[in-house]
Structure formats: structure tokens, C-alpha cells
Amino acid sequence: MLNKKLLTLCACAALAFQVHASEPLKPAATVNGVKISGEVLELLVANNVAQGGKDSPELRAALKTELIAREVLAQEAKKQKLDQEPSVKAQLSLQQGALLADTLIAKAAPKFNISEDKLRAEYKRQSELLADAEEYQISHIVTASEAEAKAVIKAAKDGRAFDQLAREKSTSPTGQKGGSLGWLMGNQINPALFNVIANLAEGSVTSVPMATPEGWQVIRLDGKRKFKVPSFEDSKQQLVNAVFANERAEFVQKLVKAAKVEQ
Known part of the structure; x- marks a missing residue:
């Protein structure tokens, strides 16, 4: 987390x-x-x-x-x-x-206070934040040029299997896995891409290529589901990290507030 x-x-x-x-x-x-x-x-x-x-x-x-x-x-x-x-x-x-x-x-x-109560309070806070979160199963194909990406989109619309196109055309290492990126949450996806993905129907492919630092992206939304919050026990190490980060930030801020700072 x-x-x-x-x-x-x-x-x-x-x-x-x-x-x-x-x-x-x-x-x-x-x-x-x-x-x-x-x-x-x-x-x-x-x-x-x-x-x-x-x-x-x-x-x-x-x-x-x-x-x-x-x-x-x-x-x-x-x-x-x-x-x-x-x-x-x-x-x-x-x-x-x-x-x-x-x-x-x-x-x-x-x-630092990393007690069981603190961990459970942090778990509750994060669980509430993730209550309405969704996950997206995505596959993508990355090409070096817009023209290549448009050709991929046309081939997909003509019935070519997306995973095969990924193996043949994608410059991303994920191409060897048929372009699969697995399940991702919205905050794990490039915001510009997410705005498009969130409006795709399951099984559909983006109609226009999208430029990213990695290259021109063609994306298929394979599935969408509500995010399942892991149990407290399964999240424990991440919760320890989170509470530690909070305690560290409080420790630092206390020192900063006590310091005479001139800019």
C-alpha cells in the first residue's frame, strides 16, 4: 500500500x-x-x-x-x-x-509507536479509501510510430487475435506474454491512459493510438472488477511500513517546527 x-x-x-x-x-x-x-x-x-x-x-x-x-x-x-x-x-x-x-x-x-492499535487504525483508513476502488485487466501493444499503431488497431478490428499481434508487433517486453499487464488499479495506470481505459467496454480496443514515453500504445480492456481489500494479516508488513512512514514524518516535522529556518 x-x-x-x-x-x-x-x-x-x-x-x-x-x-x-x-x-x-x-x-x-x-x-x-x-x-x-x-x-x-x-x-x-x-x-x-x-x-x-x-x-x-x-x-x-x-x-x-x-x-x-x-x-x-x-x-x-x-x-x-x-x-x-x-x-x-x-x-x-x-x-x-x-x-x-x-x-x-x-x-x-x-x-516509534507501531502498535497493533495503530496498525488496525491504518488498515481501517486504507480499507475505507479503497472501498469503491476497481481493478482493470489490461493488455497493450507498444509501437515505435503512430502509423504502426494504427495498423495494429485496424488488424485487431479485422479480427486478428490481440495476443498474437502483441507477440509480432509490440516493442514492449510484455509482447511475449501477449501484451498482458495483468490486473492494475487506477492509480497504477498513466492518468492519460486511464481516462480512456475507464470508458472502454470489456474486450474492446482503443480506437486511436496514444502517445506515451514508452511509445505509441494500443490498449485492450480484458476485464474489470471491484478491488478486494486484502486481509489485515496479509497486509501487515505494508501496514508496518505505512505507520513507520507516518511516525517518521511526525518526528521530522517536530524537529522542523522547533528549528529556526530562514529563506
């Missing part, structure tokens, strides 16, 4: 915070007198493991080699005063600000 990346983002920030908060580790290496902290190496190892890698001497050796190369490059960049360039300063400031913000959110997250 809402952004599923939130908890992943929080988890990454929490990991960074935990590494930062642990006891100081032995330096991973020293380059021209500059120490590369063991915490940096451990963070890279943890990130690789989180992505499916395996903590091993070989992985650590490869990461250490990469860190040494980065440090050599960074030192040379500073020698050439690249760190003083306005654009580089701006990027460094953005990266530092983002890391600090994520770390603060991770530290505050355990205090």
Missing part, C-alpha cells in the same frame, strides 16, 4: 549506527600515514553479507584492497585540491547530511 523501501532504508541506517557505536576497531590499513578505520571495513563486509555475500578472508582481502585504492585516490584528489571545488563540496555536504539524517532516524525508530 505504501513505500516498501522505508524499512530497508531504516535497516541500513541502523546497521551503520551499530557499527559506529561499537568499540573502536584496529585500523584496516595505513596509507601514507592515514589510517583506514576498521569500522569502515566492517561496514562494507556487513553490506556485502546483507546483499547475499559470505563473510570470508577472501572477501575481506578484496574489500581491504578496494579501501586502500580509494584512500590513495582520495589523497591524490585532495593534493590536487579537488575537495575545494564547489560542486564537490556540495556533494560531500549532501552525502554527510543524508548519512546523519538516516542514522538519527535509525536511533529514533525503536521509540
Whole structure:
């Protein structure tokens, strides 16, 4: 229902915070007198493991080699005063600000109120919003030109099977599936396309091609049905994400309101 990346983002920030908060580790290496902290190496190892890698001497050796190369490059960049360039300063400031913000959110997250009552209240709110929602089963054919799309429409009207036309003519990967996009809700469809789709009869094809960034679209409405709201249990992870997002927004707004902001 809402952004599923939130908890992943929080988890990454929490990991960074935990590494930062642990006891100081032995330096991973020293380059021209500059120490590369063991915490940096451990963070890279943890990130690789989180992505499916395996903590091993070989992985650590490869990461250490990469860190040494980065440090050599960074030192040379500073020698050439690249760190003083306005654009580089701006990027460094953005990266530092983002890391600090994520770390603060991770530290505050355990205090967020993600109770059963909150989850059920969010479920009720979203269920009410979706009470009258509909889903549309759609197939489409995408062509590079308007002329090709018009030819597809004519062929469909002459009785050619839409799924076969999709396999032969569509430039979209969905062509291999007969052009099927499956079941979509209105808010998942390009608004310009949805205005046309909502007025199509089931089984009918759009009478004129529609220009989109992907190409010229020819669409068939295969079916329409009322959206069935999933159960509370089936929605639980999405509800946790939604409540977390609300708690995060409230936390941020509280800090923003307390800040002295001049523009």
C-alpha cells in the first residue's frame, strides 16, 4: 500500500549506527600515514553479507584492497585540491547530511509507536479509501510510430487475435506474454491512459493510438472488477511500513517546527 523501501532504508541506517557505536576497531590499513578505520571495513563486509555475500578472508582481502585504492585516490584528489571545488563540496555536504539524517532516524525508530492499535487504525483508513476502488485487466501493444499503431488497431478490428499481434508487433517486453499487464488499479495506470481505459467496454480496443514515453500504445480492456481489500494479516508488513512512514514524518516535522529556518 505504501513505500516498501522505508524499512530497508531504516535497516541500513541502523546497521551503520551499530557499527559506529561499537568499540573502536584496529585500523584496516595505513596509507601514507592515514589510517583506514576498521569500522569502515566492517561496514562494507556487513553490506556485502546483507546483499547475499559470505563473510570470508577472501572477501575481506578484496574489500581491504578496494579501501586502500580509494584512500590513495582520495589523497591524490585532495593534493590536487579537488575537495575545494564547489560542486564537490556540495556533494560531500549532501552525502554527510543524508548519512546523519538516516542514522538519527535509525536511533529514533525503536521509540516509534507501531502498535497493533495503530496498525488496525491504518488498515481501517486504507480499507475505507479503497472501498469503491476497481481493478482493470489490461493488455497493450507498444509501437515505435503512430502509423504502426494504427495498423495494429485496424488488424485487431479485422479480427486478428490481440495476443498474437502483441507477440509480432509490440516493442514492449510484455509482447511475449501477449501484451498482458495483468490486473492494475487506477492509480497504477498513466492518468492519460486511464481516462480512456475507464470508458472502454470489456474486450474492446482503443480506437486511436496514444502517445506515451514508452511509445505509441494500443490498449485492450480484458476485464474489470471491484478491488478486494486484502486481509489485515496479509497486509501487515505494508501496514508496518505505512505507520513507520507516518511516525517518521511526525518526528521530522517536530524537529522542523522547533528549528529556526530562514529563506
